[in-house]
Amino acid sequence: MPDLKRSRPDGDSTERIHPSRKRRLDNGEANVKLTQAYNDLSDEIPSVRLRGAGDLCKYLVAESTDQAHRIDVAVDRLIKGLCSGRKAARLGFSVALSEVLRLAFTVSEQEDGLTLAKATEKSIRLTRADGKLNRQEQREHLLGRRFAYQAILRSNVALRKEVADDDWQQYVQAVIDLASHKDWMRTECSAMLYEYMKSTDGARMSASHVQALIDGLRQAKLLKTAEGVALWLATEDRWPEALPKGVWSKKSPMSAEEQPTLKKILLGSLAEDEGDTKHMNSGTRQAQPNFVWKAVLEWLYQRNISHDFERFWQEIVERGLFHTSASTERKALGLQVVALATSGAPAPYLSTVLNESIVHTLVAQRSDDSRYLFDTAKQVLDSILARAKAEPDLAPRFMHALLAEGAFDQPTKTKTIETMLQRADESSLEGIVATFRMVILRPRVDSEAQVDARRRTYADMLLVLIRHHKSKHSSGNAIAPWLQQTLQLLVDLGYRDIVTDPSPPLANATRAIFRSRLTSCVSLAMDQPAAVVAGILTCILDTLSASWKSLGEPLSKQAKEVLKSAEQARKNIALKIASKKASDATAAPAFDMLFGLSMLQVYNREADSVEALADLQQSYNAWEAGTESSTGVVELLLSFVSKPSASLRKLAERAFAVLAGNMTAESLQSLLDILQHKESASGQQELFDQRDGDENSDEDEDEDDAINVEDASDVELINGEEAASSDSEADDDDDSSSQADEGAEEDEETIFDRKLADALGTAGMDEADSDSDGSDMDDEQMMALEPHLTNIFKERNKLASKKQDNKDAKENIINFKNRVLDLLAIYVKSQYGNVIALDVILPLTSLVRTTSGKATAEKAFAVLKQYFEACNKNKSLPQPEEVGACFEVLDAIHEEMKLGGSKLHANACSRASLFMAKVLVAMDGKNYKKIAKSYASLQREWYLDPKSKVQGSVFTEWTSWSLATRKH
DSSP states (O other): OOOEEEEOTTSSOEEEEOHHHHHHHHHHHHHHHHHHHHHHHTOSSHHHHHHHHHHHHHHHHSOOTTHHHHHHHHHHHHHHHTTOSOHHHHHHHHHHHHHHHHHHHHHTTTSSOOOHHHHHHHHHHHTOOOSSOOHHHHHHHHHHHHHHHHHHHHTTGGGOTTSOHHHHHHHHHHHHHHHTTOHHHHHHHHHHHHHHHHSTTGGGOOHHHHHHHHHHHHHTTOTTSHHHHHHHHHHHHHOGGGSOSSSSGGGOTTSGGGHHHHHHHHTTEEEOTTSOEEEOOTTSOOSSOOHHHHHHHHHHHHHTOHHHHHHHIIIIIIIIITOTTOOHHHHHHHHHHHHHHHHHSOGGGHHHHTOHHHHHHHHHHHSOTTSTTHHHHHHHHHHHHHHHHHOGGGHHHHHHHHGGGSSSHHHHTSOHHHHHHHHOOHHHHHHHHHHHHHHHHSOSOOOHHHHHHHHHHHHHHHHHHHHHTGGGSEETTEEOHHHHHHHHHHHHHHTBOOSSOOSSOOOHHHHHHHHHHHHHHHHHGGGSOHHHHHHHHHHHHHHHHTTGGGBSSOOOHHHHHHHHHHHHHHHHHHHHHHHTOGGGTTHHHHHHHHHHHHHHHHHTTOTTHHHHHHHHHHHHHHHHHTSOOHHHHHHHHHHHHTSSOHHHHHHHHHHHHHHGGGOOHHHHHHHHHHHTSOSSHHHHHHHTTOOOSOHHHHHHHHHHHHHHHHHHHTEEEETTEEEEOSOHHHHHHHHHHHHHHHHHHHHHHHHHHHHHHHHHTOTTHHHHOTTOOSOOOOHHHHHHHHHHHHHHHHHHHHHHHHHHHHHHHHHHHHHHHHHHHHHHHHHHHHOTTOGGGGGGHHHHHHHHHHOSOHHHHHHHHHHHHHHHHHHHHHTOOOOOSOHHHHHHHHHHHHHHHHTOOOHHHHHHHHHHHHHHHHHHHHHOTTHHHHHHHHHHHHHHHHHHOTTOOOOTHHHHHHHHHHHHHOOO
8 A cells, every 4th residue: 555645834745654543543533423422322402312323323334344343342332321320321322222233233144243132132231230239220220221122122123034033032031021120110111012012113023023022921920910901902903813812801901891900900909810919009109100001091092982981981090090098199190190181082082081070189189289189280281281272172172171160270270271261263262152151051060159159250251261362353344253152142141031041040140240241341342443343232232132022121112212223323324334434434433332332231221321322312313414412422421431330431432532533612521521520429419410408418518528629739749758738828728627627526526425415414414523423313214315315326327427428429529530531531642633622721730739539630630741742742732713712721720820739730730831832822923922921920929929829830940941942
């Protein structure tokens, strides 16, 4: 061989390399790659392990004079590596060994090389635990041998025709010997054999090889173990002729006659026919169930005979694993088997798997985290959710089983039902709604109280379903079928005497719940396109109108007439919307929505709902005729927002947002008038037309409330604490009003004591006879006093009741004002450029001062701020035609400043005044002179009057604005 040359650094000459050194260099490089391949086999990442196995095979497949030797060395090293304590190493080395053995058996065909018998002997020898090893190290060596046997199987040596029967029997005996060594090794070895027999390659095994395996298991008395049952079933599928007679009745462990024996085997104890006893240690907790359960269940699934499955499940699982006397470990195994079944059972079997007793066990174990099976029960729920996610059409079946326990999520502290509702697709939504119908009509409980509670829970779940699938409300131009079914179900349960009578019958309170949830469903759809909202309302109203005769409570004649007229109006509106005229584009959908909501109120038997619907009809007729109609609509919306229902408020706000552009000054003023009412019983009486016939006391309360409002306006929050206004006069007013209140209370107490003393005859007793205790009355005198005392205490109770009524009235008015402020916020957001929007400034500024609710004052200021910022952001100011009217508003704001109040009120007045200045200057720059005079007059009065309630910051802000807007 010619010498190789290597270039020197100068490039002019070369250095000769000896061939032996070249081989050493090549071998060194190969050893580095080989070492890296073995390291990769131990990596935690599967792809890296596969790459290492591939690199090793590439190295060994290269033809050379020592190929057989290299393969033999690799086999030895891989078998030893299987005894490693690292789980990843065992997995990687096992895959590599199966491929190397496949290569080794191929090479042995050409020369005397590795055979099955030699591979078996090598596996035993190299995995023998020599020396003193602890239990864990012994376990590692046993597992290493088991994986070596598995690698031999996966190399498909059993499929080679040239393999001698003796070699195969030797291999089978080695596996059986290992299986007989320990109970857990029996499971490991049997699982290895079962997996291979069920695989595609294993299906090509010869009947003689299978016969040898079964004979070996029989001789070792392993056929009547749980693992033997699994191997028997695997053999029965493909090699039935290899099965011996006399082991099982009808040659099947799954026959009805063998079920008692099978139960004993699967539950952990086996009595062999020859008297030997083996125990399958099921008394210890296992991370996962024995592979035998999967084998048995799959056999039952393939047979697809429901009766066989039900018999097996009831006898072995329910009456065995979940028997009342079963140990905790056995019940843990039962839950693992249930999880296994829920993940793979055919759909018709799921109702058997998750029957009422199983679900009851799940609820019991998950309801308390101190339960022993708390975590094990979660495996079942995780399995259910995973299966429902992979196969959404099964969600209705799972839900029907779990809902047998009513509110499953609440006692188990999970979101199992909610998660399934959230993940459901359109194909399963209809089935879920049908499931709800079944469980609502036929709840599986006896107690009437439990029935009502479950039905209310189901009603809430229907609402959750609609909330999670708002994006799926419509299907093309129509609402989705599942939503239509949901709405019809709520109508049936809330209003109708349905054909399929519920058992037990629906209580009136439960019907009210379903009616409320129906309204909430409409509310959830309010942010959807108008066509979707219209479709939802049409579906509800059509169902109701078609069932007047079957309504739980018949409608009055007047209600029917108004509803018929409203239905005709909705039909006309639908035609207008379909025509797509520009003039109808805004108001028509809003009227359609209002008609739908008002009609629903009539069906709900709400107070004054019939009259409200008639008023809406008049407003609609006026709109069609081209005359004023917005005032009546606003009044109707106010009736909605005045109710405690959050759903109605949301619906009213949506309709108001659509109609905001059609508001007139008169209709806007009807909103602003509410803000000026007193927050007292008389204010409520005036606002809601309530008359209680006691006007004198109301007037007294008005005065007290007026003082309280003034007091509250002088309080603000500074750094999270209450601080009084800096205005000294306001403080004086607070003190005097407080003293007056205390005096009033003292007068009431004095009067009460005087009347009581007069009745008891003890007036002046202290002066007359300080030693007397007034206890010298006889029984007749005491009886005579009883009517007087009763009257005195009745008056006392009336006084306390009246105070509570005034407190409630105050809260009602404040809440109503807050709702009106919500509507005004919607209005200024879209109508900031409208001239009539200027009308909101003065009432809102005044409300900041007069309201007794701090939150209400802040909300009023927020509406003002939103209005001003909307104009600035869009660079659009109102352009009124009358300058004088704008100056009147400016002067009124300055007068409002003089009344004093909190810093929030001063800020509101200052910003409102500056905004009016912007509007006036934008109309004509010459208006600045008059505005400046107004501020100068206000400042002069403030300067000369030490008791002035105007805040000095007003003038600072005016000056800053003037400097900022002055043209240079």
